[in-house]
Each structure stands twice: as structure tokens, then as C-alpha cells.
Amino acid sequence: MVGKEILNQLTAYKQGMQIAEVKRKYNIDKIVKLASNENPYGCSSRVKEQLNKSMIDYEIYPDGYTSDLRMKLTEKLNVDESQLVFGNGSDEVITFICRAFLYPGVNTVMASPTFTQYRHHSLIEGAEVREIPTRNGKHDLEEMKNAMDQNTKVVWICTPDNPTGTIIQKDEFKQFMDEVPPEVLVVLDEAYYEFVSEQLRLSLHDSVFTYPNLIVLRTFSKIYGLAGLRVGYGIANSEIAHKLNVVRGPFNTTSLSQKAAIAALDDDKFIQKTKELNDKVKKDFQAFLDTIGWSYYESHSNFLLINTPIDADKVSHYLLQHGFIVRSGNLLGYPNTIRVTIGNEEDMLALQPILKELQSKINDGVLK
Numbered sequence: 133m134v135g136k137e138i139l140n141q142l143t144a145y146k147q148g149m150q151i152a153e154v155k156r157k158y159n160i161d162k163i164v165k166l167a168s169n170e171n172p173y174g175c176s177s178r179v180k181e182q183l184n185k186s187m188i189d190y191e192i193y194p195d196g197y198t199s200d201l202r203m204k205l206t207e208k209l210n211v212d213e214s215q216l217v218f219g220n221g222s223d224e225v226i227t228f229i230c231r232a233f234l235y236p237g238v239n240t241v242m243a244s245p246t247f248t249q250y251r252h253h254s255l256i257e258g259a260e261v262r263e264i265p266t267r268n269g270k271h272d273l274e275e276m277k278n279a280m281d282q283n284t285k286v287v288w289i290c291t292p293d294n295p296t297g298t299i300i301q302k303d304e305f306k307q308f309m310d311e312v313p314p315e316v317l318v319v320l321d322e323a324y325y326e327f328v329s330e331q332l333r334l335s336l337h338d339s340v341f342t343y344p345n346l347i348v349l350r351t352f353s354k355i356y357g358l359a360g361l362r363v364g365y366g367i368a369n370s371e372i373a374h375k376l377n378v379v380r381g382p383f384n385t386t387s388l389s390q391k392a393a394i395a396a397l398d399d400d401k402f403i404q405k406t407k408e409l410n411d412k413v414k415k416d417f418q419a420f421l422d423t424i425g426w427s428y429y430e431s432h433s434n435f436l437l438i439n440t441p442i443d444a445d446k447v448s449h450y451l452l453q454h455g456f457i458v459r460s461g462n463l464l465g466y467p468n469t470i471r472v473t474i475g476n477e478e479d480m481l482a483l484q485p486i487l488k489e490l491q492s493k494i495n496d497g498v499l500k
């Protein structure tokens with residue numbers, strides 16, 4: 133069994149530590165997971181109400197067309213039903229894009245570092261990956277444009293970017309799109325869209341409605357708080373959506389997840405509240421980081437990429453021992469940083485004295 137040669141050079145996704153795992157290993161009761169940008173406020177109470185109320189026949193396959201959720205979103209987004217494609221998380225839509233548009237002999241352009249799944253699945257499809265270094269944590273759109281040629285099929289843009297949280301401004305984006313050849317598919321990954329302040333968000337008019345060679349990716353995993361249920365989607369013109377739907381497995385989202393997503397869409401208040409709390413707690417936490425002299429990237433999202441004065445693995449290990457799971461930037465392409473999800477106020481306040489003590493240990497030379 134040989135398989136694709138590239139599989140020998142890639143690794144399976146290495147997830148952050150699970151809460152139960154840390155509890156066992158370090159014998160700590162309370163663990164706060166700030167490693168995967170999940171919603172610390174859970175999800176809308178309507179989701180659980182709805183799921184308790186509705187009878188789901190588990191022996192019956194789900195609606196593969198995702199009709200009810202599709203209709204709900206067409207109204208919300210003002211798009212045609214033919215313009216949507218649903219995935220088992222937007223991660224799965226990324227695999228559809230690679231499968232549909234990439235193959236040996238063509239290339240794809242992306243920032244480096246950025247969300248790792250673009251590269252991973254592009255390589256599996258045999259495409260050449262052209263990675264353009266970020267500048268101060270931001271996509272270098274000019275160099276990304278320069279890297280394209282007649283064999284470029286897909287370009288990836290992540291805004292807010294993961295792991296930095298930086299965004300692409302409307303005018304930069306427009307200028308980029310106006311110069312990208314119309315036969316190149318641009319993927320705009322907006323997993324954290326709802327965390328961006330309204331005046332800075334790219335509307336569908338700025339993206340899909342203006343450029344037929346563009347797909348927007350959104351998800352229910354982040355602000356909607358449904359990461360465990362796996363629903364994401366793409367919005368594009370019908371021709372692109374059609375191709376991705378051909379690639380898609382027949383029953384890739386579940387009856388349960390579809391119902392939950394519909395209920396979640398009915399609760400704008402929960403989304404608004406999450407955003408407000410995130411903004412406030414983030415601001416306070418940044419002010420704290422300023423006091424200990426730790427710098428961070430400008431984040432428009434629900435996480436911060438923070439520069440660490442000593443090796444990031446040591447910092448994340450120290451935090452782990454004190455009950456906080458964060459992501460070491462060594463794994464994300466930004467050495468000497470940690471990516472910390474903005475948790476709730478209580479947890480983020482509890483993190484402060486731990487970081488403060490860590491910094492004084494560094495000052496005293498106890499840790500280096």
C-alpha cells in the first residue's frame with residue numbers, strides 16, 4: 133500500500149490538549165481551554181430548547197440538500213439557494229475547493245503562516261503551493277498577486293487571519309480583487325466575520341456580489357458556539373457552488389446540526405452579546421498585557437497572538453500546569469508567540485496573576 137507520496141510528508145492534524153487529558157495529567161480540577169477559539173459563552177439557549185423539543189428520527193438520513201437551513205440563510209444573506217454549499221464545518225468546504233479546483237500541474241497561492249488547512253489539502257491534491265510570507269502578521273497582497281501566473285487556480289485569503297487576528301481593509305481588498313485574473317478562484321475565509329466591527333467588515337457586495345470568481349466561507353463553529361456540531365458553508369456564484377456540490381458527499385451535515393444552526397440563526401441577540409463581551413474582555417486583557425510589557429498583534433477576532441519573552445512551548449507548558457490551555461505559536465508558524473482565545477471575564481482575570489508571576493520569574497532569571 134503506497135498511497136499518495138505526499139502523505140508521507142504530511143502529518144495528521146495535531147489538536148490542542150483536551151480538557152479531560154489535562155485534568156488527568158496535572159491533577160487539576162478546573163481547566164480553561166483557550167486554544168481553539170471556541171465561544172466561552174456557549175451557544176444560544178434557543179439551540180438547546182429547539183433540540184429538546186424537536187423529534188429527530190436518528191435512523192433516517194439527514195436532508196442532504198440542507199433545505200431548511202439553506203432557505204433560512206438565503207433570506208438572511210439575500211442570495212439564491214443555488215449560491216450556497218454546506219460542509220461538515222467550513223473545514224470540509226476547504227477540502228471541496230481543493231478537490232474541485234486543484235490537481236498536479238497547477239498552483240495555489242496563500243499567505244504563510246495562515247490557517248494550515250489550505251496548504252494541507254492543496255498538497256494532497258498534488259498542486260504546487262506558493263506561500264507568501266506575511267508582513268507584521270498581515271497578508272502581503274501585493275506579493276501574493278506577483279506570485280500568480282497562468283497556472284494559478286486558487287488564492288486563499290483569511291480575514292480576520294488565523295492565528296494573528298489581523299484583517300484586510302476594504303480598499304486593499306478591492307484593489308487586490310480588481311487585479312486578480314477573473315479565472316482565478318479567490319477564497320475569502322471569514323470564520324471570524326461576526327467579531328469584526330461593522331464598519332470594517334467586507335459585505336457580500338464587496339465580495340461575492342461584485343466578483344464572480346470569489347467564494348466566502350463562514351461557519352457556525354466560532355461566534356455561534358456550535359463547533360461540536362460541525363456546520364459551515366460557502367457563498368459563491370451558482371457555477372462555483374454547483375461544482376463544490378458535485379464534490380460534496382450526499383449527507384455531509386447531520387439532522388441535529390442542521391436544526392441547531394437554524395435555531396442559532398434566530399438569536400441575533402446572543403451574537404451581539406458575545407461580540408460585546410469579547411470586545412470588552414479583549415480590551416481589558418490587552419491593557420493587562422501592556423502592564424507586563426507583552427506585545428500582541430492587532431486582533432479583530434476572539435483571540436490574541438501574543439509575543440512571549442521566552443520560548444512559547446515553555447510558556448504554554450507553564451500555563452497548562454496552572455490550568456490554562458493555550459496554543460503555542462511554535463506550531464502555528466509564529467515562534468515565540470502564544471495564541472490565546474479570549475475567554476469569559478472571570479477566566480481572563482484569573483489568567484492575569486499567573487502571567488504576572490511568570491513574568492517575574494523571567495525577571496528573576498528563574499525561568500528562561
Ligand SMILES: *Cc1c(COP(=O)(O)O)cnc(C)c1O
Binds near residue numbers: 224362
Ligand atoms: C475555525 C476555523 C475554520 C473552520 O471551522 P469549522 O469548525 O470547520 O467550520 C476555518 N477557517 C479558519 C480561519 C478558522 O479559524
